[in-house]
Amino acid sequence: MLQPSATVRNNPQQSFYQYGKPSPAGVTVMRDLDFNMVLDLEALLREGSVVGAAKRLHLSAPAMSRRLANLREAVGDPLFVPAGRGLVPTQRALELREKIDALAEQMRKVFMTEEVDLSTVERTLVLRTNDGFAGAWAARLAQRVAQEAPGISLRFSPRADKHVGALRDGLVDLEIGALHPGDDDMAEELHNQVLFKTPFVGVVRAGHPLASKKVSLAGFIAWPHISASRTGSDSGPIDDALAARGMQRKVRLVAPGFQSAVMMAASSDMIAAAPARFARWATEHLDLHVFPLPLATPEVEVSQSWHPRRHADPVHKWVRGLVRELCSEDD
Template sequence: MDAPDLNLLPALDALLAEGSVTGAARRLGLSSSAMSRTLARLRAAIGDPLLVRAGSRLVPTPYAIALRDRVHTLAREVRDVLSPQDSPLDLATLDRTFTIRANEGFVGLFSAPLVAAVLAAAPRVRLRFAPKPAKDAGPLRDGAVDLDIGVLGAFAPEVRTHLLFRDRFVGVVRTGHPLLSAPVTPPRYAAARHVVVSRKGGFKGPVDEALAMLGLQREIVAVVPGFPDALRIARQSDLVALVPRSCVGDASFPHDLLSFELPVATPEIAVSAMWHPRLDADLAHRWLRDTVMAVCRAATRDLRERPGWPGMASQASSAGEG
């Protein structure tokens, strides 16, 4: 059986409403002959005459009378579905759960101001922060995640992205660590023992590549899955941790840890928001994206304006010497 031609629906609605070929043609901006041909197609498709002549006018058949209200409702719904979204978003009544996938560093720094901003504007909206064990576009594609936060890298080509902020790595050690007793030079940094973060369990990264160019190699004695784990180890040992600078701005950053600038150059970390294109035009999702972007701009601006950032060691100013 052939699929019905939905292009006939507006013509059927107009014919049943007007009760004449001429009136229906005028409503749809067609010629009377074109509408007559459409009426013939409708009769063949439905198996009913629909409109029959009674003297000088057309009258609907009983079946046409039974269809009239249903057809009008269907035609209106089709127009609504196929029309651009122009109804305003009512944040006061918006009742929806958004899932944001991000690592613990982002959650630690941005979750509190983000939740506050969302609740202030949309009190019935709920945020679910999900862990990010690996770079995988599957949850975005199947709708399990609404917004993914992280480094883009080799990701799904269809995914939409927006840069949130740029970050970079710093070193972190406990207060009184011997590394900070003198300027942190590449040889002194490489000679220390290190803890690094890797979801995949890797031991090497951009810092190791930069050190190798100077003929140096550091000793990595521990690999952990998250930045809080690295900070916890650094706090209780002489190991040197490597974390994004934004982690230093987290209110939970321990006071007995100090961060310092790396003595080698490493690439910046571009942190982006990512979402599936099917949500691009969704008004509620667009509002969520705008809110996340505004919160990140405000939080990173506040961090940049703090002199030296919290926890930055005074030795950092001479970290590149030697």
């Protein structure tokens, strides 16, 4: 049974029925109402005592008594009245019980992560990546998504730059590609997850003279090359490794991405270089020969990055998991 609150007990001038602030028309005006009051009243009704409600809400008994006083003033009803040595709920409190329980449950659901029925989700996610990743994994990813979430569409966007503005603004949901120190992709605010690491390999058409023998460094630089660069640069890690040896290759073509580079190699005598994971996929669709580079170059580290605004999104989290799963399957 509820004990009378100190606020009421110590104020003989205040009647139990003077908590509301009547308007001139006689309608009670509720002032200073906040959502905490819903949880306060729910706790009082469930526990049946100020002490019990205080424990439920991790408050002190005096603090709970003050909250009861605020409730009485806001609702315009004493809510709990003396009955012997304790308090019992008024008719108004009993009438509010069902509504308060439902409202409190709704409030909790607003702030809880609920199970999402993927089969009912209608949404488009934008993934920004290079053509190599899109070529090797986009179709498989879309197929996996369609199996469980047919209402989700994927739109792949080219990595024209490395700025995080599109991720911040929600124009891009997920960034996939190689990250390098100093890239704007590496902004501290982003979440980054490494998908895989892979070395560069050489790629030539099947039947190329280099396809029938071990490729030496001299043989490697003797043939014209295709460089893959979204910025149009004809220099990269391979050129840096060659320069360290005082050597240089002949870059005859600059392709916008790895996919176009290996396609050019497949129809010419030029050499392309690509990440091994992508080159392995390319050989399944093009008549190509892949060989280890005759010099050491840094491995490519491919990651997926996203802004914190999407981190707790259950649909986004599910798609990130699929991307990681697909990349792991190709290990």
